[in-house]
Amino acid sequence: MLAEVGLIALALAFASSVYAAVVSLIGARQHRTVWVDSARNAALLTFPLLALSSAALLIALVTEQYQIAYVWQVTNPTTPTFFRITALWGSQQGSLLFWCLLMSLFAFVALLVNWRAHHRLIPYFITYSMVTLAFFIGLVVFMENPFARYWIVPDATAADGVRVVYGVFIPANATAPDPVRLAETARGLNPLLRHFGMIIHPPMLYLGFVGFLIPFAFAMAALASGDLSTGWIRAARRWTLVAWLFLSLGLLLGGRWAYDVLGWGGYWGWDPVENAAFIPWLVGTAFLHSVMIQEKRGMLKVWNMVLIIFTFSAVIFGTFATRSGLVDSVHSFAQSAIGTPMFLFWAGVTLISTALIVRRRQQGALQSEQAFAGLLSRESLFVLNNVVFIALALAIFWGSFGAPIVSELFLNTDITLGPDYFNTVTVPLFLVMYVLMGVAPLSAWGAVSGRSLGRAMIVPGAAALAGVALCYLLGVRGAGALFGFGIVIFAGAVAVFEIARGAAARQRAMHENPLLATVRIFTRNRRRYGGFIIHLGITIIGIGVIGSTLFQQETQRTLAPGATLSFAGYEMTFNDVQTGQIADDGRVMDITRLTVSRDGQTLATIRPRHDVYPTSPDQTAIAMNIPGVYGTLENDFYVLLVGLQPDGSATFKVYVNPLINFVWWGGLVLIFGTIVAAWPHEGQQAPARLRRSAAAGPPKGHATA
């Protein structure tokens, strides 16, 4: 029954999205308001239908309906209820359904929020968003259906006269398999996914990915309708920020999951699937900066279109890479037949979008309203910043997908590019990014002299020098590290300096106390000052990345019980080990107990362990090394149990990761800043240039496509 309910709701959602896409297009072209209203209602309907379908699958997971193949694959009787719920996105079919649900949720909210304000764009917005949604629902319905069930059908050729088949519809003469037998053989959730980070990391990442559908659909709606004024920018910017917020959260949680679960002492391994999520983040960041130039100066109209389309294209490509088996990764789903349709969809979206931009450009609808006034102007620096972001995205794309694919196709050689490649190629670009992050906010729109820009850099520059001196006094050596810290601190100092300047100016103007003045500048211009908090977060992350990358120490030693290892200022004593401990979920654990001390003072007892998850006879056993960590702001003392020896000794891999917690704290600051910047402001007005432009209406001569 649950399968039928889920399936019917899914099919109706597919029909509804197709109907909405077609009818809204006809309604827009023939100016039939009723048709557009009908399309909107159909588009809104997709969300409750997909929610119903997802709820059916969720209930099936929780109530152990193992006849449904997806439930059998991702749960078993030992799976705790909590992980039964998260199993909804634990494998290909369920996660695709969940993806569709989130996409429909975004479309639902966007339609409700933007219906009145952007009525010219909405019909085409419905078309593009619903075409995309219909494509993904189609994949779920026709290729990766989570409601397919196991059946037993008569088979004269089989030894026992029956065979097990798998299908969405009930075959002729079929009977349901024995539920007890199904429960006994059910596989269970991948152990790697049984972690808090993985519980919310995929939903955040999916929200980030699907969230970019909204600005993309608005951009396409602007191109298709010819309403290229400023409406699409206003509609798209905040949605981009929302998607960017979730993508940032997803990336941070993914890093934390890797650090806690994957057992290699780090948080970013330049894995192709990690990179597939990072590329849209980079391009989306470029768009968030570049769109300001269009708002303030009416420039870079083509470029902004290209960026938002490139961002969504990167999302689709990343999804294709993760779900098609294009790349091997610990994060990727199994190989699947959806690769070809996804590739065709990605190519189609990219080509159609590009063709629309070219067409509008030829019509002169995307011309800049201003000229670049100077190479040191803020818009010039933002363009340079965009070049850096795009270069980073391309370099990471090349290392993750380009070079391996080209090498395999044309040189018949399978290659892997590891951290050596990415560190060589991306570090210079990241440094330039930090320099621009510092300099650009000090510049101004329009003409700027080098002298005045230099004057504005004196205070933050002095702060950066003081920071470098402090690093040196704290024992940091090496020109590269000091240079890196200096640049990153400079970028952060500019953010603090600008906030302080704003607060001081308000304090003088309004005679408010410093705290109130600071709060008021944030409430009055959330976007500007939220942006500075984001910069501060990126600065803190940068400090953590430099510290944990350049100064990480590691060693691997085998210790007898009672033996002590001295390493990086710490002493670690191996007390004992408890082998064969069985957890509630059936995993077998070898747990070691270590005492961590420093200068003779005991700091903590940590328990690195080795877990082996029970599997069915036809599966390979899954083992995980869960680290024991003693963490401070200064560093993490991170220990992995690598192996137990027959003589009772144990082999440990020990990492000391300096400043690594700055990465997580910086991430929190970044998220806070993004929430501040994206938070709706009651009575908030668009910039004056936009208000003028909007009042004037769309430029003449832009016919509806």
Place this chain on the structure above:
Amino acid sequence: MPFRGLLSLLLVFGVLIGTAIGMLAQADPTTITDDQVMDVARSLYCPVCPNEPLDTCQTEACYRWREDIRQQLAAGRTHDQIIADFVARYGERASAVPLDPTLNALSLVTPFVIAAIALALGAVVVLRWRRRQPLSVAVSSSPMPADASAYRARLEEDVRS
């Protein structure tokens, strides 16, 4: 005959000396530390796992490959020789950066070329825009004007509610 006997004696002596030198050169694998092994393994990828560096891979096969590295280090082979050996046995994907000069250049030079082209295109576009249109020096309400007092005035206007 005495000469041939002397020659044979010398030959046997030479073989014995050579064997002894060889045995001395081949260190006891137990003297090779895990850190030395990991230093090499860090530059390699597991030949069978999906994008998994050899120093962190936890499969049984990777434990054996790390022991193989230990044996090779004990035999006096260098970091680069061991990597070349893995590449010869398992292909270029075993190395974190391709050893083949063509593949290496393709991998490492291309992104810099792309970045240079992107930068050049950006510069050309900016210069063309500057030439094509008359300069509009409509400075916005943002900071950074010519003098600090004007800046303060604009900022104060900006922050005034």
